[in-house]
Structures are given as C-alpha cells and as structure tokens.
Amino acid sequence: MPFKIAVASGKGGTGKTTIAINLFHNISKEVTPKIQLIDCDVEEPNDILFFPDAKLNSAQPATQSIPTIDNSKCTYCRKCVEWCEFNAIVVIPPVGFAEINSSLCHSCGACIVACEYGAISEKPEEIGTIKQYSIDPHGIISEGRLKIGSAMQTLLIKQVKQQALDDVDFIIFDAPPGTSCPVVETVADADYIILVTEPTPFGLYDLKLTVELVRDIGKPLGVIINKAGLGDHKVHDYLSEEHIEILGEIPYRREYAAQYAKGDIFEKIPGEIKAQYKSIIQKLLVRSTSYEGDNHFKW
Amino acid sequence: MKTVITCKGNNQKAHFDLRFGRAGWFCLIDDESGDPTFIENDQVEVTGGAGVKTAEKMVELGVQKVISGHFGPKAKDLLDKFNIQMVMIDDDDQSISKIIARLNK
Amino acid sequence: MKEITILSGKGGTGKTSITAALASIARDAVFCDNDVDAADLHLILSPTVREEHVFSGGWTASIDVTSCIDCGICTDHCRFDAIHRNSFNNLEINPFKCEGCRLCERICPVQAISSVRSNNNSWFVSDTRFGTLVHAKMGPGEENSGKLVSEVRKRARELAKEYNASYVINDGPPGIGCAAISSLSGTGMVLMVIEPSVSGLHDSRRLVELIDTFSIPTFALINKYDIHPEISEEIKLFLKEKSIPLLGEIPFDKSMVEAMVEGKTIVEFDDKLEISTILKAVWKKLEDFNVL
Structure with a gap:
C-alpha cells in the first residue's frame, strides 16, 4: 500500500x-519512481502547468447522478419532496407539475427510495473532467478539473481520489485552500498531513484554523514554513507552544519566486532550498517506514 | 386576478420586504374577493431552496403577479414556467397599503 | 448603492x-x-x-448503539460512505463524511438514527x-x-x-x-x-x-x-x-x-x-x- 501524504x-x-510538485519531483528522482500526485484543487488545478511535457494517458468526464421524475408515473403525492433535505424537488399537485432542480440536488438518493411508484430515475450530468498524465521519466499525475459554474467541487474531489493507484509507493494529494468540506474530503484518506504556511499574520491565523481541523479529524501533521524570512516570528512561537513539528523552512528568494512564476521550478534550484527539500523528504521517509514497518526507501 | 406582495408583517401598515424566498409574510390580493389576506412564510429558516419553495407556493395559490425586491435565478425559472409576472421594486420604505394603492390606480 | x-x-x-x-x-x-x-x-x-x-449548518446523523439491530440497511443506502464499523464492531457515522440527507434516519427500521443541526x-x-x-x-x-x-x-x-x-x-x-x-x-x-x-x-x-x-x-x-x-x-x-x-x-x-x-x-x-x-x-x- 502506498504512503499517502496530503499537502494543505x-x-x-x-x-x-510548489511544495507538492517539488516533493513529487524529488521523490521520483531520488527515492522511488513509483509515485503519484493527485491534484485535488479541482477549482483551480495547477500542478500540471509545471510539467509541460506531461503525456496525457486518459481523460474522462466526471458526473453527478441527477434524478428526474417521470410525469406519467408520478401521483404527485409529494413524499419525495418531504424526503429531500435540500429543497431540490418541486411538486405542484393541482397543476400536475413535478421537477428536480439539479443545482440544488446532492445526489443522496433519498427521493428514489421515497417514491413508491418508481417514477424517479437517475441520469448522469457532467461536473468536470478527470485526467491522468505520465511524467518523464517517472511518476503519474492525476487531476480533477471542475466544470465552470458547477458547485459540486467536493463530489469531484471524491471521484478524483478514486484515481489513487495501489502499486505506487507514495501518493501526494494537493489540497484546495480553506478549511471547509473540500479540504476534509482531500485529507480524509491521507496517512500524514503537511500544512504549508507563511510567517505572516494571515498565514498564522489560517494555520491555526487548519491545525484545529486536522486535529479534529485525528491525523498526524507537520508544518513547512514557506517564504521564511518575510514577516515575523509568531508562526514559530505558535508551533513550539503547540509542539508541532516543523518539517522544514523554505527561504523567500525573489529570483526563485520569478522562476516559479515562469513555471520552470526544477532548474537552478538554489542550494539552500534543495537542502531543505532533501531534509523534508528524509523526515517523510522515516514517517513512511514507521508506517510500513520496513525500511527500503533512502535518499 | 391574484397578486402577491412580499412584506415584513401581517397588516397593511407593514413594510414591503425586498426578499422573495425569505420574506416574512405574503400579502395576497384577490381582485374578486377584495380584502388582502396575509400568509406567513414557512421557508424563512430553511438552509437552501427557499426561493424555489416560495415560487411553488405562488403556483399553488394560483397567483398571476408577484411583487418583490429580488428573485433568484431558480425561483425566476419556475415563475416563468407558469407565466407568473414578476414585478421588482427596489424600495423597502414603502408600506403595503401604499403599494396596493399604486396597484389600484 | x-x-x-x-x-x-x-x-x-x-x-x-x-x-x-x-x-x-x-x-x-x-x-x-x-x-x-x-x-x-x-x-x-x-x-x-x-x-x-x-x-x-446542515444536519449530521448519529446512531444510538443501544437500539441499533445491526441490519446494515443504512450502510447500503448511504452514498457518502459515512457509515462504517468502529473498533467495537458497532455501526458508526463519520460526521465529516455525513452529507446531512437524513436518508438513513428515515429508513432505519428501529429508529436508531437521529440528526442534529450543527451550530458551528x-x-x-x-x-x-x-x-x-x-x-x-x-x-x-x-x-x-x-x-x-x-x-x-x-x-x-x-x-x-x-x-x-x-x-x-x-x-x-x-x-x-x-x-x-x-x-x-x-x-x-x-x-x-x-x-x-x-x-x-x-x-x-x-x-x-x-x-x-x-x-x-x-x-x-x-x-x-x-x-x-x-x-x-x-x-x-x-x-x-x-x-x-x-x-x-x-x-x-x-x-x-x-x-x-x-x-x-x-x-x-x-x-x-x-x-x-x-x-x-x-x-x-x-x-x-x-x-x-
């Protein structure tokens, strides 16, 4: 079974x-070629932008099952309306009107169970696409891409996660920002969670919210401080008070920010940054081997 | 003809309510029977779909015209389907009696 | 404005x-x-x-183990994989996965499931x-x-x-x-x-x-x-x-x-x-x- 890491x-x-693709790149090059990166930021999937030579292996539509009502079988009893917690069904008996509003539907299936006349059936409606790419020389990247205008990001994340391969050693989930349901969905299957923060008041405040969430879910976590050197020391103070492990600190370098902006991030990596990634990966390997019970990964 | 005006209270002195799905009350005016009646909105507290449910109620009441401040896209779709005219007013300082007076002009 | x-x-x-x-x-x-x-x-x-x-917020369901008869009907119907067996081998609902559709509550033959709205x-x-x-x-x-x-x-x-x-x-x-x-x-x-x-x-x-x-x-x-x-x-x-x-x-x-x-x-x-x-x-x- 792969060791699963979520970056949030x-x-x-x-x-x-940046962190997710660097971990992917370095692990695939130095540790094991059997690694998969899954981009769960389905609203704005960016991981693949940094791999212009990626080869597309497959693309498939992601769908949501939307129920429809067959008016010839419907008796307008309104039981489905009562069972729908999301107010997605409109039935108006005097005028013989029965319809399901797909934008309110959560595809829970309650209306189908409710209907005693077999008048409700489901058909798929597209909410986005799921793609899988091969990266030269090693590794697989999977991504979900939300259809513009769809609000079903959490469902799409659930489907993208099903792309997880069994025969790899590592899986990295790149999470969307925030602390609400899409993030919970992304980190739910991870064995270990990396929280990325920056040493600023906004970074600290949002880090606290995320730590609270990860602790509620009950997963082990470590923190990477990015853009170290900017801002203040309060993130460090907080982490030491809370006894949270700092996996590494990536210093802020303007030239490197420019390289990232352009999209080529694996060339000319400053030595100090490279050393940080190496040490972060070594810490992750210790985690993965204590999880696996064996010790065959090395950098 | 039946008309509904969204309002904040249950009498003619009550102010107009800009919200459709989450309006406090509906003032129903039936040209044939005369006096307006007030119906409390039971959708005020639901988490989602208040607009659609309220539109559904309008169809059930047999209303031909609804006067409110703002109609959401889903409510609009349904009201359109049943050819219910939507009239938008942007001013919630008016009392219901004032709007009724304007209607009768 | x-x-x-x-x-x-x-x-x-x-x-x-x-x-x-x-x-x-x-x-x-x-x-x-x-x-x-x-x-x-x-x-x-x-x-x-x-x-x-x-x-x-939405509803979250939970199972009362004392009345649950372990029939598994709720697990079969839940589309959000929110119901699993815990370490005591009892059926349990994961509040983070629960979508709040309340289908499990309605179909439970012994009314062992109830839901509460979150006030978080x-x-x-x-x-x-x-x-x-x-x-x-x-x-x-x-x-x-x-x-x-x-x-x-x-x-x-x-x-x-x-x-x-x-x-x-x-x-x-x-x-x-x-x-x-x-x-x-x-x-x-x-x-x-x-x-x-x-x-x-x-x-x-x-x-x-x-x-x-x-x-x-x-x-x-x-x-x-x-x-x-x-x-x-x-x-x-x-x-x-x-x-x-x-x-x-x-x-x-x-x-x-x-x-x-x-x-x-x-x-x-x-x-x-x-x-x-x-x-x-x-x-x-x-x-x-x-x-x-």
Missing part, C-alpha cells in the same frame, strides 16, 4: 502547489 | 491586503468578508463585534476604524460555505441601505466553486487581483469564464507585476482580448508584509509609497465608473 493550508497562495 | 467584489481565482494574490487598502481609501462603504472559510480581513480591520449570530458557524456585524464590517467564522470542516456567503452579503447590503452608504466592498474567496459563485451572484462589479505567474494567469482565465456567465462588469489589477514582467505582458494581452480594463499595476514591495505584521493597511503604513498612490488612483477609477 488554510490560506491560499502559501505555496501548496 | 453599488456592490464591488474582489476576486482572484488563485489564492494568496493579495485580495485581502488590497481590500483592506481600499477600505482605508473609500469613504462611506460597508465592508464584507466573503472568504468565510479562511477569513483574514478582520486581522487588519481589527473589528469590535456589535452583533453576533449563529448560522445553522457564526457571523458578526462589527465596528472598525473605517466603518462597518460584516464577517463570519466557519467551524472547521463545515459545509454550506456558499450559504454563509449569501447570508453575510445580504446583511451588508441591508446595512449599507440603512446608513445610506454608497458601496459594499466584498473581499472574495479563492477558487471558482460554490463560495465564489455565491460571492459573484448579484454583485455590481468585480475587481480581479491577478498575480503574474503561470498559475495566476491560468486561474484568472477560469475565473473570467465564470464571471462571463453572470455578465458582471469586471476590472483588473496586476499585483507584484515586476516578479515576472513577461507574464504581466501576457496577462495584459488576455485582458485586452476580454475587454477587461486594467486599473493598475502594483510592484512587489516587502512593505505589504510589514504593514500586515503591524495590523495596518498599506495606505496607513506609508501614504507616500508608490503602492498607496496606485491604489488611490484605482479607487478613483472605480468610483468614476460608478458615476457614469
């Missing part, structure tokens, strides 16, 4: 994507 | 710092933090809470040195963030009307999903904050596609334009193609972070900085647009 952060733009 | 929403698609492009700066420039506005999930605007505006409200979300009306702020705090892992966004926006609009304020300024959430949709729906105009990186450009393209479906007048700002001037040029081409006016280009300046650390807006931090001057000009242009 409450605040946006702290460097989740 | 005009409603302005600040959005970006990508997170961390500077939405909140820019909203806060506009707050210190704009007179006569009500402010509203639409990023209910990881709300930060209050860290700069330091609000004094005047009203606090509870926002009820709150929203506030507060006083700040720039005027009134409507903001929220979501419980960790809560759903329905779109609903909470609609709720705070509604209150901000009501207050703006009450005070006769000219503007509601919304600090938007990242992404293009349910929270972003709720923050766009019915707003008067959008100010996009774009960062010159491949991700920043990619994400703003998707955002523009979403805004197009609402046909809302849109303006743009490039933040940290000098981090990568070539991509800034690419962004300008894209904006031109989409006929989105570019209101300003903000240079990278560590003062932005220093101001944040001091809990100040960039304009309060140093009124003479180039960024402050640019943002004042941006606000002027937004106001002029509204007059026209």
